[in-house]
Amino acid sequence: xxxxxxxxxxxxxxxxxxxxRRFEEMLIDLAGDHNFGHYHLYIGEEATGATVxxxxxxxxxxxxxxxxxxxxxxxxxxxxxxxxxxxxxxxGYNKGRGGTLHLTVRDVGFLSTSGLVxxxxxxxxxxxxxxxxxxxxxxxxxxxxxxxxxxxVVFEAMNLASLWSLPVLFVCxxxxxxxxxxxxxxFPSSEIAASRISDIPKSLNIKSELVDGADVAxxxxxxxxxxxxxxxxxxxxxxxAYTERWPGSRPLWPTQATGVTQLAAAWxxxxxxxxxxxxxxxxxxxxxxxxxQLDAGVLSQDELRERDSKICDQIAEAxxxxxxxxLPGPESALDGVFAA
Amino acid sequence: xxxxxxxTDRNLTLKDAVLEAMFEEMESDQNVILIGEDxxxxxxxxxxxxxxxxxxxxxxxxxxxxxxxxxxxxxxxAAMAGSRPIVEVMFGDFLTLVMDQLxxxxxxxxYMSAGGFNVPLVLRTGIGVGGNLGPQHSQSLHGWLAHIPxxxxxxxxxxxxxxxxxxxxxxxxxxxIFMEDRMTYNLKEQVPEGEHIIPLxxxxxxxxxxxxxxxxxxxxVHTALAAAEHLQVKNVSAEVVDLRxxxxxxxxxxVASVQKTGRALVLDGGYQSFGITGEIAATIGxxxxxxxxxxxxxxxxxxxxxxxxxALEAMTVPSAEQVVAKVTxxxxxxx
Numbered sequence: 084x085x086x087x088x089x090x091x092x093x094x095x096x097x098x099x100x101x102x103x104r105r106f107e108e109m110l111i112d113l114a115g116d117h118n119f120g121h122y123h124l125y126i127g128e129e130a131t132g133a134t135v136x137x138x139x140x141x142x143x144x145x146x147x148x149x150x151x152x153x154x155x156x157x158x159x160x161x162x163x164x165x166x167x168x169x170x171x172x173x174x175g176y177n178k179g180r181g182g183t184l185h186l187t188v189r190d191v192g193f194l195s196t197s198g199l200v201x202x203x204x205x206x207x208x209x210x211x212x213x214x215x216x217x218x219x220x221x222x223x224x225x226x227x228x229x230x231x232x233x234x235x236v237v238f239e240a241m242n243l244a245s246l247w248s249l250p251v252l253f254v255c256x257x258x259x260x261x262x263x264x265x266x267x268x269x270f271p272s273s274e275i276a277a278s279r280i281s282d283i284p285k286s287l288n289i290k291s292e293l294v295d296g297a298d299v300a301x302x303x304x305x306x307x308x309x310x311x312x313x314x315x316x317x318x319x320x321x322x323x324a325y326t327e328r329w330p331g332s333r334p335l336w337p338t339q340a341t342g343v344t345q346l347a348a349a350w351x352x353x354x355x356x357x358x359x360x361x362x363x364x365x366x367x368x369x370x371x372x373x374x375x376q377l378d379a380g381v382l383s384q385d386e387l388r389e390r391d392s393k394i395c396d397q398i399a400e401a402x403x404x405x406x407x408x409x410l411p412g413p414e415s416a417l418d419g420v421f422a423a
Numbered sequence: 424x425x426x427x428x429x430x431t432d433r434n435l436t437l438k439d440a441v442l443e444a445m446f447e448e449m450e451s452d453q454n455v456i457l458i459g460e461d462x463x464x465x466x467x468x469x470x471x472x473x474x475x476x477x478x479x480x481x482x483x484x485x486x487x488x489x490x491x492x493x494x495x496x497x498x499x500x501a502a503m504a505g506s507r508p509i510v511e512v513m514f515g516d517f518l519t520l521v522m523d524q525l526x527x528x529x530x531x532x533x534y535m536s537a538g539g540f541n542v543p544l545v546l547r548t549g550i551g552v553g554g555n556l557g558p559q560h561s562q563s564l565h566g567w568l569a570h571i572p573x574x575x576x577x578x579x580x581x582x583x584x585x586x587x588x589x590x591x592x593x594x595x596x597x598x599x600i601f602m603e604d605r606m607t608y609n610l611k612e613q614v615p616e617g618e619h620i621i622p623l624x625x626x627x628x629x630x631x632x633x634x635x636x637x638x639x640x641x642x643x644v645h646t647a648l649a650a651a652e653h654l655q656v657k658n659v660s661a662e663v664v665d666l667r668x669x670x671x672x673x674x675x676x677x678v679a680s681v682q683k684t685g686r687a688l689v690l691d692g693g694y695q696s697f698g699i700t701g702e703i704a705a706t707i708g709x710x711x712x713x714x715x716x717x718x719x720x721x722x723x724x725x726x727x728x729x730x731x732x733x734a735l736e737a738m739t740v741p742s743a744e745q746v747v748a749k750v751t752x753x754x755x756x757x758x
Contacts, residue, residue, distance in 0.1 A: 144504060178537040185531075189539040194503050197528065205493050205524050209500020216456070216482065216506065223504075236523065239493030246488065420572050422533045422541040422596035 087304050090381050092137055096299055097376060099133035100369050101391055103153040104344055105398045106162055110152070110169070111331075111339050113402060119169055122183045124337045125153030127297070127329030128256055130368035132157040134302040135224060135254060138310040142219070144192045144210045146203040147226040149184045150256070151196045154226050160188045162398060166405025174408035178415065201234030203227060204253070208240040211251035211319070220314040222250040229257040229273040232280055238287075241319070245287045248318035252309060253289070255280055255321065256296060258328040281323035289321050296324030297368035299375070327366035330359045341367070346391055349373040350384065433616060438471050438608040440582035441547075444589035445472070445509065447617070449479050452507060455593060456483045458498055459511030459547075468513060469549070469608060491520035495546065499529045499598075502544040507593065515550035515602060516562045529598040530573030543596045545589070551604035551642055551692060552729050552740050561729035561736075565640070566691075566698035568600050569669040575599040575623055576669040580644035582612045584667060587621030595623060604642035604692065624671035628680065632662030635686040635750050638677065638703050640666045643690045643741065650746035659750060669699060677703065678710045685716035686753055690741055695723035717753045722746060 088096070107124040114122065125132065132153040139145075139158075147154045155165060160176070168175025169183045176188050184198045194210055197203035207225035214221045231237050232255065244251045257280055259273050277283050281293040290312070292305045302324060309320035331340035341359045348354040348363060349370050355363050363370060376382035435443065449455045457475060463486035466473035476484040487494045491512055498508040512518060518525070525546070532542045552561045569576045575597055579585035585603065592599040629644060630651050637647040644665045651661035664680050666673065681687045687707050689700040700721040707719050722741045729739050 146500075176537070177535060177539070180537055181535045185535045187536040187539050189536070194500070194540060195528070195532070195536075199523055199527055202496075202523055202528055205496020206500035206503065206528060208493060209497035209502070209506075210504040211500075212497055213501040213504035213506045216501075223500075236492045236496060239488075239490035240496060242488060242490060243493050243497055419538055420534050421575075422538070422543075 087300060087307070088137075093299070093376060093381065096133045096137060097372060097382070098390060098394065099136070099157045100129040100372060101394045102162070102397070103129045103133065103156050104369050105391075105394050106152060106156055106401070108339070108343050109398050109402055111337055113166070114336075117170055119171065120182065122169070122337065123150040124329070124332055125150055126331060127366065127368065128258060128324075128326050129153055130299045130372060131254070131256055131296040131302055131324040131326070132226070134299050135306050137303060138306045139224065140221065142192065142221050144194055144214065144221070144223045145225070146193070146195045146197070146207045146210065146223070148197050148200055148203055148228060148231060150228060151186055152183070155186055155188060155191075155193060158188075158191045158193060160186075160191055160193065162401035163404035166401050167408040170405050170408070171410065172405060172408035173411040174404070179411045199234070200228060201231040201237040204231060204240045205236045207251050207253075208244045208249055211244060211249035212247065215249055222252055222310060222313045224252045224254060226254045226256060229255060229259045229275065229280055231255070232275055232283065233273060241284055241287050241289060241321070244319040245289050248316065250313045251319045252306070252313060253284065253319065253321040255323045257323050257325045258332070279323070281321065284321035289319050290317075291321040291323070293323045293325060296326040297366060297371060299368070299372050326368070327362065330362055344369060346373060346387055347384070350377060433613050434611050435582050435614040436609045436611050437579065437582040437585045437603065438469065440586040440614045441589050441603065442471060442473065442475075443614070444586045444593070445475060446478070448590055448593040449475065449483065454505060454507045455509065456485065456501075456506055457509045457511065458485045458487055458494055460487055460489060460513055462486060462511050467511070469605070471608070472511070491517050492524055495521040496524040496528065498544050499524055499532070499542055502542045503532060503540045507543045509545045509547060509593065512546060512548040514560050515548045515564055516559050518548065518564060518568070521546075525574070525598070526571050530571050533597065534573060541596045542598045545592045545599045545601050547601045547603070549605045550602045551606055552736060553606040555731055555733055555736055557731040558728035563604075563693040563724065565602050565669060566693045566702070569699060573598070574670060577601045577623060577667070578640040578669065579603065579667065580607065580629070580641050580665050582610060583614045583619070584621060584627070584665070586614050587619045588623065588667060591620050591623050599623070602641070606642050607645070610645070621667070623668045624673055625668070626664055626666045626673035626676040628662060628676070629665045630661070630663040632660040632684065634660045634684055635688060635753065636662045636664055636680040636684045637688045637690055637746065637750070638664045638666060639690040640669065640699075641692065643692050646741060646743050646746060647690055649743040650750070653743060653747045654750055657751065659754070661750065674706060674710070677706060681707050681711045682714045685714055687715070687719045688746065688749055688753070689719065689721050690746060691723040692740060693724060694726050695721060696726050698723055720749050720753060722749050
């Protein structure tokens with residue numbers, strides 16, 4: 084199911100997915116050298132973020148919750164300045180005031196990363212409201228996890244968006260590992276009484292779709308249709324992008340549970356080994372997309388290696404930039420509480 | 424047309440002075456919008472937004488569902504994306520429903536984004552005791568809000584100040600909480616026509632005095648002024664300082680007054696424990712200790728929910744008589 088994307092689009096999406104994967108893998112290593120607190124990785128969900136942005140224009144606005152690195156990178160934020168922010172350095176996007184939990188990037192229309200799981204959803208209706216008032220066909224996209232659906236403001240915000248036909252695309256990234264996590268005594272996952280999250284917005288008359296969030300073509304199909312309608316004034320839409328949770332995100336602190344990704348696993352089954360071989364083989368969106376592109380004959384193994392190598396260099400540079408960046412002057416902590 | 428705008432008599436109620444400010448600001452800036460419960464065609468439950476809907480239309484005067492959290496969150500997001508919303512939260516008590524979007528989002532956006540985004544909005548809400556509204560419609564939680572860095576807190580006592588402060592609040596590039604005591608809604612005074620701006624962070628001496636400084640905001644300013652009249656009879660000359668805004672706080676005016684009088688009483692309709700009276704008293708103690716002839720005294724609402732019964736409710740509002748007693752106590756009692 085790739086016929087709805089052009090080769091150029093597929094190529095751009097693959098680059099974004101690779102960039103996100105290599106960035107996140109680097110962060111696990113970086114966390115070994117630096118203490119930057121709790122953080123959350125987007126591994127296993129790359130297909131969603133990397134594809135959603137394909138339907139956006141430069142003047143659209145975005146918000147997210149704290150599993151945010153993938154969204155920011157997909158949107159074009161500079162990985163070096165992201166590393167600097169995650170390390171609390173002066174060259175960080177937020178001069179070290181936000182860290183991983185609160186990255187915002189005005190240049191690419193990224194309004195907010197909320198530390199409260201549903202917090203950004205309330206703001207998103209407002210951004211959509213302002214865009215509608217401005218009379219252009221811009222939209223606002225807000226990413227959040229299944230856990231956000233447990234907070235009341237999300238329901239209220241969806242209600243307002245529906246009542247007022249606001250151009251807000253609600254993207255709920257459901258990486259709920261459900262029973263698996265519970266059985267292993269791992270980090271708790273969401274608990275929703277509804278059979279499916281995507282059923283909930285339907286009761287508020289919001290168009291809602293469930294999609295395999297690890298399938299690029301499927302994600303693009305539902306997003307492109309939803310965004311197309313929203314630009315014509317059809318009001319909000321809700322997408323539940325379901326992914327199988329990456330095993331490395333189950334513990335409180337991320338771990339390299341599936342190892343540094345070997346892209347050759349896409350064509351060499353002997354490389355898929357270990358406790359989580361099943362996840363890599365069936366659910367890893369990057370491996371799936373590479374297989375898909377190879378099978379379609381639009382990507383060669385050599386070309387993939389070359390692109391990956393370039394991206395790994397870019398990530399190494401980003402890491403070096405972030406680590407070389409100075410800490411902010413301590414006195415700057417007291418500046419800028421209020422706008423002029 | 425704004426109410427009374429054609430009148431030569433510019434005696435307006437506080438409520439109408441704020442309404443006039445809203446008319447003027449919405450007229451001069453297309454980005455200013457009003458959002459809240461019953462603010463549209465109904466004109467507000469206290470008629471405090473009357474006529475705005477008819478003048479500016481449903482696109483800019485927006486009635487909302489009873490979703491305080493999302494309404495305010497919407498205003499924050501809209502402000503970040505270019506609007507300048509005025510959000511009405513009907514009762515200050517309902518701020519409890521708004522707290523995540525206010526404290527974790529609005530107050531921190533500018534700082535967390537290192538100046539990348541601003542949140543220029545006004546949250547207007549009615550507060551205070553009166554009319555037997557009971558424990559969930561009578562609270563004065565201003566001290567709670569002034570505790571949060573990133574929020575400005577404005578509390579007018581008079582119609583003229585209300586207009587000038589409201590216009591300044593709308594033009595401010597930060598989240599501003601504008602709290603009106605409902606018991607002051609119908610107080611009238613001369614209000615300047617047109618452009619009348621009172622910078623946030625400027626206290627005003629409402630009555631000059633030589634012997635004791637009484638600090639207050641909103642309704643309590645009138646309690647202080649009434650007490651000052653009684654004290655005059657006892658040959659005590661009381662100065663009444665209206666703080667007007669809690670954040671920013673005009674420390675200079677606060678200190679200058681007590682340096683002159685040597686005695687200070689801080690009066691407030693909010694709770695005493697961990698409230699603004701303690702904050703002002705400590706500020707005076709730190710910055711003007713050498714000028715004090717007596718310990719700084721406090722008089723605030725007792726630490727109880729506001730009860731319904733008329734027989735009980737009045738006990739929770741500091742009275743002029745109590746102010747007089749506190750002040751005379753500072754002199755070891757006077758007759």
